[in-house]
Amino acid sequence: MIKGLYSAYSAMKVAWQFQEAIANNVANTDTIGFKRELALLGSYENVLLSESTPSPAPLNSRIQQIVGQIGTGTFVAEVVSDFTDGAIEETKRDLDLALEDGFFVIEDDEGERFYTRDGRFGRAVDGTLATSQGLFVLDENDQRITLPGGVLTIDESGLIVGADGAEVATLNILDFARTDLLRAGEAYFQSDAQGTPVFGGLVQGALESSNAELIDELTTLMAVFRTFQANQTILAKLDESLQTATESLGDV
């Protein structure tokens, strides 16, 4: 009805959806392997405005002339993950792993595969290499890895060597085109693509921090909040105008 109403409303909706992603980013500024989300905004198509002018004589009619365009609001086109690397911080724990390129391959009890940069691994009760939530880390043949006891050395290509020098397995590290990855949790992704193996860049005794920076996310949080607030004010004022129009103008 009133275009302004819908524009303001769509801006508020965008702000709301945007804030959900940002609030999540703020909460996850310390989550290992977290990749922050960005909202890509799109605008609805502009609508043409026209007005009618009298047509030249002798026709007794009017002509519609296009006089301009008006925007009809924005919407969140897509919320995408930002795959910038987080900082790699040393922890000195032998099963803390970080990657410069690519992702670890893990699977859950039902065989559901995930890809992640979260390299905080440990031993399950039976000695298999697992994540803290019990998902299993796979080797290059997509098999679960049973670890020998003692301190392990993992080189930059993912080769695990036991305390006695015997080779155990090589971790599966795959890289994907960014558009092939679907978000499946704060630090987990899934993909239908095969992934290309990566042969270097693993750091043992370190973890990759979140790539969400507190300052940036908080700034955006406040900016989006003000946008929301401003549009809410517009909406409220438009509502008042409408109210005045329906109540007062109708008075005879």
Added chain:
Amino acid sequence: MTSMLSAAASGLKYYQKVMDVAGENLANANVPTYRRIRVVAEGRPTPVGTGLTRNGVGSFTIDRLFDAGKVSLFDDPLAFAINDDAFIRVTSPDGTLMLTRLGKLTIDGSGLLMIAGQTLEPPVSVPDGLSHPEVAYDGVVSALNPDLERVPIGQITMAKLGNVEALEPVGAGFYTLGEGVGTVVEGTPGDGLFLPVIVSGLESSNVDPTTQFTTMMQAQRAYSSSTRTFRVGDDMLALAADLTQ
């Protein structure tokens, strides 16, 4: 709709945990052989198609880190420090096998050698008439007999584990063997599998107070940020509700 608030709340819970952990580490920074803990925030995998929610920190994991502390001189012939990643075998009063890094022996009223109330496994006691017990680098406990000769009276035994993180802490630096410790190798210091111990030395905690303070300060800032997110989320909800005034 309220995922903003859940995200903020999860941030608050996580940073509170970080503060608790740093506080505990700092409180124990001067306790010999205390092993520090850390908390790590992780995500939770949710398969695509099951509805992605943005509820903040998925889970947090608390790890106990067993890297060695510094060994300093401790002028007590019954004090020793372990030089590798092994543990001393002790028995609790109810007969449970426990492990500890604390090599600080005391003698109770009956001459039995103890570590903080737990007896050595196998037990070692100072027989009547002997005095001045000492621990040697190979874990052999000796004492002076009435002829002032040093004679052996017992042996300290050690254990190494496949997976140190499966140890279950029971307090005061003692651990029981949890599920998943893997193969337990037993032996004595200096027998080839185990390194000799450092006598008249004591291993300190592995807490670095500077790191803990820094962590605490960062957690405080991040906690305030989470409360800010909470307030923004709440304000937005209030504004939305105000639309229909």
